[in-house]
Amino acid sequence: MAAFRPAINKNRRAQRLTSIRVSAAATKEVLILGGTRFIGVYLARQLVEAGHEVTLLTRGKKEVTYQIPDDTDESYNAYKSAVKHIAADRKDKSMLDSKLAGKKFDVVYDMNGREAEEADLILGALGDVGQYIFCSSAGVYLKSSQMPHFEVDAGDPKSRHKGKLNTEALLEDKGVNWTSIRPVYIYGPLNYNPVEEWFFHRIKEGRPIPIPNSGQQVTQLGHVKDLATAFVKVLDNEKASRQVYNISGERFVTFDGIAKACAAAAGAPEPELVHYNPKDFDFGGKKAFPLRDQHFFTSIAKAQADLNWTPEYGLVEGLKDSFEKDFGRGTFRKAADFSTDDLILSQK
Template identity: 65%
Template structure:
């Protein structure tokens, strides 16, 4: 990922550090990329481009983003700052608080980074979370990286007057069904690997918090740290066949990160979103084979050779041979489009093109390719291996 030389010219100002009375642990509230005038006037209006909608001071919110330096929060925080909100990112400070995005001008990046504050700490240090958040006070919390309900309780305790808690959940909480797509009212699976997110939603509801929960399906786009489109791009660039489990007609769904970020903004202060859950993803579904072809089209590669295989005939150990769950998995976004004045701007090919041109196509990616499982499959590909597969989701 690209960082800019502008970052080295920024400075950190340690506003206050505290020692927890019980644990003796120290925590530092560090405000990053700001001038002294900004520290003295946190709720000033943002500079708007000519002709843009002006945001009044009364509509500006003091917003805490839990996370915000990896993927979703990178795009969300830019939208919030552009709308005139005061944005503080809560992170451990192990990664740069802001980085210049591919395609982002120096001026755009400078304006954004000069307005972002940073609260340095570990969200699992519950005592520090309580003391630091209660001292600062926030109107709204965007929780992008919360995984367990226990991580959310101290935030709620620290902010009893919180106006809204906006949570990034997952469509993975749904119970498998023979009647897709998933709707927000569908049964959930308390044993899913996302049960922590499900328990967090229950906590928010039980505490009477004005919350909104967003359930994305598969997310893709520039800076994606999950091997979704990158997995296909690596194989396409290497001119290798694409191994796809079973028949390849399994149906799934992807949503672009920029569309997701806009949905997060649409629920802010929206009375229709109060104590509601929304599925957010792309408007169309796609088969595994179709996704391989869409990635090829987005990157300007020839249509790929697709090799189908039966996963039960292989022992891949701990390695993951394919980046998607081998089943139908998709959700309806009808409720969000109806209630939030939101709809995806990217179709799948244009979204994958955006991802490729701003990330992989520039030579940046999160992981080096590993074709170990591919070679196991291809070595056996001379034998027919197609089998029937479950259509549950």
């Protein structure tokens, strides 16, 4: 199956192909909760490519499979013919119990769970699950003056992601063989969160890019395909049992640096950066910048050690992949809205 052809180090590519051959020898019955949007799209393809039997559970309100920029016609047709589908609302207990009755899965990838009750319904409907791999978020960490965040750092019970913390606690209390993955900011083709797209819109129009405060806030971005690979590396990995892993890029970057990296990826001149104090403006509830205005980054050393995983994408290389396969083709999730920009620039 000829898919996923980024320009990568030959040794890394050889390692990845070796891991695919090994995992294909032990075929797993895999259930993915989600799998039709962003991360799950790339994960499902890698699992099928590795020889596993993949079933997607979604509400069935959108196409279960569709061709993405990384697909060739051959690879997409192979994926489409291989993947299975169960149409069910994961929050509907009676529907889940009916649709999953008698079905057995070696592995569950929970890619869209937000609350502990949602995972509990899945476990109740399936009974024994060999491995439960959960997509959490680095947003669960309690804000700290000491960084990077490590997996042992305290969580924030008031975080908007507190449901993911509760899900991790539920899985532990249930005695499940679970693993939780905590990405930081994810980017790449099909990204439905306006991370790189926000910058690309402004770069395309040659507009100044408003950045809050000094622009030296340090954060971290990770490419969606590297994230998908990490999820695959957890499969059948004894070291990953009942563990949490931060997943993102190897390098940290400032807000100013992201703007410049996006311009480089798009083949555009370095943009004009305009710094402002958010406290000086009333944006009327609109979000003037796509990232949280603080230092926010994690250590990925534990994942690199336990999962034999290392990101293949550097930041500019990854942003170029995103631009060329998505925004640069004229596709994006949200139309440009420069109203907050105009308010900021009018005061300069």
